[in-house]
Amino acid sequence: MKGNCIIAQSGGSTAVMNASACGIIQEAIEQQAITNVYAAQNGILGILREEIFDLQNESSKAIEGLKTTPAAAFGSCRYKINLENDLAKIINTFEKYKIHFFFYIGGNDSQDSANKINQFAKQKGYPLITMGIPKTIDNDLVHTDHTPGYGSVIKYLATMTMEAGMDTEALYTTDTINIIETMGRNSGWIAAGTALARRNKKDAPHIILFPEQPFREEKFYEKIDCTLKKWGRCVIVVSEGIKNSDGNYLFEQNDKINRDTFGHSQLGGAATYIKKIIEKEIKQKVRYSIPSTIQRNGIHFASLTDSNEAYLLGQTAIKLAIAGINGKMVTLKRISNYPYKCKTDIVDLSLVANRVKSFPQEWITPDGFFVTRNFYQYTRPLIQGEVKPRLKGGLPVFMRFRKEKVKSTTLTL
């Protein structure tokens, strides 16, 4: 098959999702079978709205700059395809723009969309090759050893935890409690990753709260008490998605108690909830940090291993597409830990779509508040090396595309 290709990005940002885009673009330019390389603004929304731009007009320097620019250079979306109408519109656009290769960088929802588009094309007899490229800081995609974005978010968060840990250690006298809230939705992968900060038992974090581990208040107070007695301080990492034994989010519980005068739910999430109950029970001043969207875009201290793998997956997706592979997501398959070796593989889009890989129970210590050694073996290789964005005046330089729309004269109308 010969034709144009289109790249789109979807879901929450990561530090390295542009590295995947870079891998796709640089490899696509090399391939004879691909005529033009296009990108959609804001994922499939850009296809639906015909906001499609031509990457031929972008400089090779800008394209290379993708490797050191966080978030989604083409814009992202959270649009879920439900209607056949959408699918028909997408295939019409593909036809109009002679697009026969579709690359979607995203998480499990996005792989579901990619799969639906691919199935619909097949059904309508439109020649299309669709490849998914995994992307999520949450590391919750099935059938891949890990996801690009994860290594960088945990490298950065572990560093933040070390640094906030030093603050707690220095800070004044004793019994200092510090909470860091991490992302990760319903899985504890990200929160768990902060365990890398701990080189000896004295180090932060001292307690990790996982969504996979129902929150037991009494055990938690006991653990804090024990930590304060031992080290005079306690750094707690809480996953945004922690739940009680009924499976409800803790901060939703909080919402039921407190609604403000405007009728809104009380603001703040897991960290503020945990802070409140500690202050009530242990009567200690509690500090907290919520790095929120900052954590997932930390290209200034991102993992080079992660970035290289993100690039490799993008590049591999193109190579496989050219070879006729269709309807797959490229994956990472670990060969060995020491030395770390990972190869690429593929899986059916349908097997990834809408499924979630929880944090393994066997990697949580029996008390429920930390990770086991196996987790360290799994994650250590993922945070090696540093991405070095170009700096100017002491701050990183990020690229932006010119984003020139594909000219209608080049289209089959």
Next chain:
Amino acid sequence: MKGNCIIAQSGGSTAVMNASACGIIQEAIEQQAITNVYAAQNGILGILREEIFDLQNESSKAIEGLKTTPAAAFGSCRYKINLENDLAKIINTFEKYKIHFFFYIGGNDSQDSANKINQFAKQKGYPLITMGIPKTIDNDLVHTDHTPGYGSVIKYLATMTMEAGMDTEALYTTDTINIIETMGRNSGWIAAGTALARRNKKDAPHIILFPEQPFREEKFYEKIDCTLKKWGRCVIVVSEGIKNSDGNYLFEQNDKINRDTFGHSQLGGAATYIKKIIEKEIKQKVRYSIPSTIQRNGIHFASLTDSNEAYLLGQTAIKLAIAGINGKMVTLKRISNYPYKCKTDIVDLSLVANRVKSFPQEWITPDGFFVTRNFYQYTRPLIQGEVKPRLKGGLPVFMRFRKEKVKSTTLTL
């Protein structure tokens, strides 16, 4: 004068307050007039409690490691001397340990303590030389061009703002609002520093809220509205200490409205307050980050200029003390911006104690929501260069002292 010297650290952490300690120690070791170099655990509390350790027993590698270890290696405190009893105890301890040189690394409260100790020693006829070394991320000390710690906190926060700004730019479609809450107590220096993130008008931050600028809700909504219309997104940096026109903190106002079922004030600060009022008025989803203690310990991306100046001030304090200068704080005096040149100077401790340098009104734009060009000229030189902490396994390595107490056999009893 000849005798032992003691170093102590006080107040909130910074990324480079250990660099000042390093400057003091490395220079003190070189000086014949100084017999032993001691440090107090947790500032003057360590002197009061006789928690004093001997730096002779620490390796030169550990001492050098101070340059790349954030927070206070000797521990910090917030203890305010009020009683003559404390002063008498401190001088007794100095006498017992033959300490005749006292170096206090801290902010304006700490310079006040140093001054009181020095005055009391003079009054009692105890030979003591006291020197203050400025330290605060808040940049609110008078009589110094800027304070060590400030360059690093704004370099890191500006980078976070750039990265969160990329997230906001990528994120989905339009009208995304993102809030970043900064430290800085009652001054807007830190919040203002995030302006460095903006290389063109499109860039974050779009709005900065200063404590020096009474918060006017209507003007604020207008500014957001205008920003959303122009750029489809709005990144707001809010200083933790913003106040209304009556001079009350905005989040205290919030506290009066909402108390939780435990009787505590509602949690969260300026960011959650601002989020709530925006959601009420503009009816847009608002994200927020609170980097809290993380922001002030970011040695992994700290300013080398800042670190070098912190070191220089420590080193200079020793040199001046040996030359007989007493009761002063070392300061930075800017000679020129291009090229950036700064020299050290001194000021009476009494002139620094308990005073605060507010953010200059003339550096706030007429609409009250951004900084002027002069502010860029002032801050740009302060964020140049990067501290490079040693990395191991992809994460920074921090030093810890062995902290062996001074042996009583060496003391005059």
